Amino acid sequence: MRIGVLTAGGDCPGLNAVIRALVRTANSEYDSPVLGFQDGWSGLVHDRAVPLFDDEGIDRILLRGGTILGTGRLNPDILRGSLPEIRATIARHSLDALVAIGGDGTLKAARWLTENGIPVVGVPKTIDNDVGGTDYTFGFDTAVSIASDAIDRLHTTAESHERVMLVEVMGRHAGWIALHAGLASGAHMIVIPEVPFDIDYVCKVMKRRFQMGEAYGICVVAEGATPVEGSGMALREGGTDQFGHEVFTGVADQMAAAIAERMNRDVRTTVLGHIQRGGTPTAYDRVLATRFGVHAAHAVHRGDFGQIVALRGECIEMVPVEEAVAVLKTVPEDRYREAACLFG
Ligand SMILES: Nc1ncnc2c1ncn2[C@@H]1O[C@H](COP(=O)(O)OP(=O)(O)OP(=O)(O)O)[C@@H](O)[C@H]1O
Ligand SMILES: O=P(O)(O)OC[C@H]1O[C@](O)(CO)[C@@H](O)[C@@H]1O
Numbered sequence: 464m465r466i467g468v469l470t471a472g473g474d475c476p477g478l479n480a481v482i483r484a485l486v487r488t489a490n491s492e493y494d495s496p497v498l499g500f501q502d503g504w505s506g507l508v509h510d511r512a513v514p515l516f517d518d519e520g521i522d523r524i525l526l527r528g529g530t531i532l533g534t535g536r537l538n539p540d541i542l543r544g545s546l547p548e549i550r551a552t553i554a555r556h557s558l559d560a561l562v563a564i565g566g567d568g569t570l571k572a573a574r575w576l577t578e579n580g581i582p583v584v585g586v587p588k589t590i591d592n593d594v595g596g597t598d599y600t601f602g603f604d605t606a607v608s609i610a611s612d613a614i615d616r617l618h619t620t621a622e623s624h625e626r627v628m629l630v631e632v633m634g635r636h637a638g639w640i641a642l643h644a645g646l647a648s649g650a651h652m653i654v655i656p657e658v659p660f661d662i663d664y665v666c667k668v669m670k671r672r673f674q675m676g677e678a679y680g681i682c683v684v685a686e687g688a689t690p691v692e693g694s695g696m697a698l699r700e701g702g703t704d705q706f707g708h709e710v711f712t713g714v715a716d717q718m719a720a721a722i723a724e725r726m727n728r729d730v731r732t733t734v735l736g737h738i739q740r741g742g743t744p745t746a747y748d749r750v751l752a753t754r755f756g757v758h759a760a761h762a763v764h765r766g767d768f769g770q771i772v773a774l775r776g777e778c779i780e781m782v783p784v785e786e787a788v789a790v791l792k793t794v795p796e797d798r799y800r801e802a803a804c805l806f807g
């Protein structure tokens with residue numbers, strides 16, 4: 464079989480581990496060549512292809528962050544208007560299958576291609592951990608470990624200066640990184656997009672710490688967090704970007720100003736940003752990504768199209784792409800309530 468592969472959406476640690484495992488398994492187990500497409504879906508539309516071989520170069524990318532293929536976003540309407548070009552690329556290279564590695568957006572594109580008769584196997588990636596059908600996506604563990612390390616370091620400086628520290632982490636619609644990094648690093652408050660925050664309640668939690676004789680407070684905030692309506696705080700409008708995603712205007716900074724005013728205390732903000740997505744994947748992510756790559760190669764040869772490889776408990780299983788994109792996997796209320804027992 465001739466297999467095409469691409470990575471789309473934001474990059475994340477572990478993408479190269481999937482590519483390596485896919486190429487090695489396809490070449491050694493099935494004698495199937497693999498062709499990579501550069502910079503996400505646009506590489507398929509504009510036919511920017513690179514052959515990938517099971518050589519020393521591929522072997523060494525296991526630890527490398529980012530993606531050797533490059534990634535990117537493309538307006539979904541433009542992508543949907545490019546079906547003839549995609550079909551032409553597939554025909555030109557006589558591809559029998561496509562492996563699409565990406566988040567919920569990429570997998571929606573994979574579902575659309577499936578509906579149009581193109582044989583696709585999906586591999587769920589994203590630091591956001593918001594893809595349905597799989598227990599975890601790779602990239603998430605690395606992002607949580609980077610964010611936790613950073614928050615660990617903030618404890619001492621916050622304490623020395625008796626400050627309130629806000630740490631903004633990624634997570635547009637899902638607060639998984641905030642929840643896990645906050646729990647792992649003993650944050651005193653966690654704010655996620657799923658549960659609109661009341662700024663007065665955040666201040667109350669922080670004030671109570673100082674009243675109890677504590678010297679500082681740390682609050683982890685997901686970038687997509689929003690204030691509860693009628694709470695006396697509104698966020699600046701950012702509109703949407705060319706890819707249809709909401710543009711954020713810095714929720715932690717805006718919260719910091721409101722907290723400083725209400726508490727009359729020093730408040731500082733740290734925005735972790737793309738640091739959470741860079742560098743070497745953790746061992747957990749390397750293993751998960753590698754298993755996904757091996758199983759994607761097997762799935763292609765079994766003809767399991769229109770499905771994604773997914774982690775279910777300890778096993779890698781096939782799940783219909785439809786199920787994976789049906790609902791964004793957000794933090795359930797009870798998981799947030801669990802964390803809230805430790806606020807303050
Ligand atoms: N509904 C859709 N239909 C067709 N294509 C889509 C759709 N949604 C997204 N895509 C395509 O998939 C690309 C990647 O999607 P998106 O930017 O949402 O990232 P993602 O795959 O969810 O990864 P991440 O969230 O980790 O950045 C988009 O730029 C677009 O080209
Ligand atoms: O790299 P970009 O395009 O700025 O995207 C940032 C977004 O990508 C993610 O890292 C992954 O979806 C989000 O957490 C974040 O909002």
Ligand SMILES: [Mg+2]
Pocket residue numbers: 472566567568589591
């Ligand atoms: Mg996404």
